[in-house]
Amino acid sequence: MTYEFGEEIGLDTLLQHYPSLKEVIDLTVNHTVWRKRHCLNMIASENVMSPLAMLAYMNDMMHRYAEGKPYKRFYQGLQYVDALEVKAMEIMGELLETKYVDLRPISGTTANATAFRTFTKPGDKACVAPVQAGAHVSHTRFGTLGALGIEQIELPFSLEEWNIDVDKAVKMIEEVKPKIVTLGGSLYIFPHPTKEIAEAAHAVGAKVIHDVAHVLGLVVGKVWENPLKLGADVITSSTHKTFPGPQGGLFATRLEEDYKEMGKVVFPMFVSNHHLHRLAAMAVTGIEMKLWGEDYARQIVANAKELAAQLAAEGFKVVMESKGYTSSHQVIVDVAELGRGTKIAKMLEEANIIVNKNMLPYDRPEDVKDPSGLRIGTQEITRWGMKKDEMKEIAKFMRMVVIDKKDPKEVAKMVSEFRKNFMEVQYGFKITREDEVRLLKIMLHAEAF
Incomplete structure (x- = not known):
C-alpha cells in the first residue's frame, strides 16, 4: 500500500496494511475493554478517572515543557499552564487544609525522594516501618532511601495491633535520634500513630514524613485524619489510588519554610518537566472530591x-x-x-x-x-x-x-x-455523549469550544 503524507484514510484500511500498527492498537483496545468491562479491578493502588477528567487529561499540555514553578519558568508559552497549576494547587490545598501543596512530583516515589533529600544527607538515619508491615519500597534501603545513602532502621511492629508498636518506637527514636521518621505504606489497613510518633521525633529534632499515597482519598474525604493536623511535617502522595485522579504525585507541608526547602529540591534534582497534561485532570478530580x-x-x-x-x-x-x-x-x-x-x-x-x-x-x-x-x-x-x-x-x-x-x-x-451492571463511574461529573465528542474534538483538533 502506498500512503501519501497527509492523506486521510480509514482506520480499518490502515490496520490491514500496517501489521505493527494493528498490533499496537489491538493490544491497547483489548486491555481497555477487558479491564473496564469484564474485570473486578481490586489492585489497591489503582483507580479510574471520571470521563470528564479523562478528557481534560488529553490536552496539548502533554506536548509542552515547563521547568521551574508557576510564573518563574525557563521557557515561554506557559501562561495558561501557570494559571492552571496554581488553580490545581489551590484546589488540593483546600482539600488538605494547607496553603503549601506542590504538584510537581510525577509520582509518590518522586515526592518521597524530594522529602528524603530535603531533610537528610548521606549517612543520616531514618526510622521506617518494616517492608513486611507495609512500608513502600522507596522508604527502604532497596529503594530511594538507600539510593540517597540514608541508613534504614526499622520501627518495631505489633502483630497484635497490625501497626507500629508505639512504646517501643518512641524508645527507639529517642535512642537513635534519626533525621527523619517515615509513616504510611502500601499495606495500610489502620492509621499509623502519627501524633505519638511526631511528638517523639520532634523531641530529637527529626522530621516526620507521612506517605499517604494509598489513603489520600480517605484523608480528603475526612474518613482518616489529616496527618498534618496530627503533627506530621510533610505528607507525600501519589494521586491515583483512593484519590481517583491521574497518575502523578504531590507533597504538602505544615510550615512554609519546609515547603520552600522542598521546592528547591524537587526541581532541579528530581523533576524537570512535570507532565503538565495531568494538571487539568487533577483539578477536575479535586473538584469532584470536594463535592x-x-x-x-x-x-x-x-x-x-x-x-x-x-x-x-x-x-x-x-x-x-x-x-x-x-x-x-x-x-x-x-x-x-x-x-x-x-x-x-x-x-x-x-x-x-x-x-x-x-x-x-x-x-x-x-x-x-x-x-x-x-x-x-x-x-x-x-x-x-x-x-x-x-x-x-x-x-x-x-x-x-x-x-x-x-x-x-x-x-x-x-x-x-x-x-455489566457497573459501567458508569460514580462520585464524579457525568456529561452527555455529545459533550464528550465535543470535548474530544477540541482536544484532538483544537476546535473552538
Missing part, C-alpha cells in the same frame, strides 16, 4: 469491611478480625494454606478478578516472590458504583476459584456478566 469525596470515602471503607467479613464467611483467613478487619480500602487475606500468594493471584486473574500477592509481617524476606498474602482494594469497584450487597457476590466468586476449585474461565464468564 462527593466524603460519601466516596465512607463507601470505600464500608465496602472493605463488608468484603472482609464476607470473605471470612466464605472460608478465607482474613487478618485482624479482632479490630474489624480494616479501616481503609484494603483487605488483607492470608492464603498460605491455600497455595500462597503468587498461585492464588494468578488463579483469580484467570477469573477476571485482579488482586496482587503481598508480603505479610510474618513472611521471611526470601518470601518476596511468593508471599503468603493477598492485598485487595475496594476503591475502584466503589468508584464503579458497587456497594455492600455486591461485596457478598465478589466473595462468592473468589471462593469458587480458590476454595471450590471451579474452572477460572467459567467464573470469568460470571464475573463479566456481573460487571
Whole structure:
C-alpha cells in the first residue's frame, strides 16, 4: 500500500496494511475493554478517572515543557499552564487544609525522594516501618532511601495491633535520634500513630514524613485524619489510588519554610518537566472530591469491611478480625494454606478478578516472590458504583476459584456478566455523549469550544 503524507484514510484500511500498527492498537483496545468491562479491578493502588477528567487529561499540555514553578519558568508559552497549576494547587490545598501543596512530583516515589533529600544527607538515619508491615519500597534501603545513602532502621511492629508498636518506637527514636521518621505504606489497613510518633521525633529534632499515597482519598474525604493536623511535617502522595485522579504525585507541608526547602529540591534534582497534561485532570478530580469525596470515602471503607467479613464467611483467613478487619480500602487475606500468594493471584486473574500477592509481617524476606498474602482494594469497584450487597457476590466468586476449585474461565464468564451492571463511574461529573465528542474534538483538533 502506498500512503501519501497527509492523506486521510480509514482506520480499518490502515490496520490491514500496517501489521505493527494493528498490533499496537489491538493490544491497547483489548486491555481497555477487558479491564473496564469484564474485570473486578481490586489492585489497591489503582483507580479510574471520571470521563470528564479523562478528557481534560488529553490536552496539548502533554506536548509542552515547563521547568521551574508557576510564573518563574525557563521557557515561554506557559501562561495558561501557570494559571492552571496554581488553580490545581489551590484546589488540593483546600482539600488538605494547607496553603503549601506542590504538584510537581510525577509520582509518590518522586515526592518521597524530594522529602528524603530535603531533610537528610548521606549517612543520616531514618526510622521506617518494616517492608513486611507495609512500608513502600522507596522508604527502604532497596529503594530511594538507600539510593540517597540514608541508613534504614526499622520501627518495631505489633502483630497484635497490625501497626507500629508505639512504646517501643518512641524508645527507639529517642535512642537513635534519626533525621527523619517515615509513616504510611502500601499495606495500610489502620492509621499509623502519627501524633505519638511526631511528638517523639520532634523531641530529637527529626522530621516526620507521612506517605499517604494509598489513603489520600480517605484523608480528603475526612474518613482518616489529616496527618498534618496530627503533627506530621510533610505528607507525600501519589494521586491515583483512593484519590481517583491521574497518575502523578504531590507533597504538602505544615510550615512554609519546609515547603520552600522542598521546592528547591524537587526541581532541579528530581523533576524537570512535570507532565503538565495531568494538571487539568487533577483539578477536575479535586473538584469532584470536594463535592462527593466524603460519601466516596465512607463507601470505600464500608465496602472493605463488608468484603472482609464476607470473605471470612466464605472460608478465607482474613487478618485482624479482632479490630474489624480494616479501616481503609484494603483487605488483607492470608492464603498460605491455600497455595500462597503468587498461585492464588494468578488463579483469580484467570477469573477476571485482579488482586496482587503481598508480603505479610510474618513472611521471611526470601518470601518476596511468593508471599503468603493477598492485598485487595475496594476503591475502584466503589468508584464503579458497587456497594455492600455486591461485596457478598465478589466473595462468592473468589471462593469458587480458590476454595471450590471451579474452572477460572467459567467464573470469568460470571464475573463479566456481573460487571455489566457497573459501567458508569460514580462520585464524579457525568456529561452527555455529545459533550464528550465535543470535548474530544477540541482536544484532538483544537476546535473552538
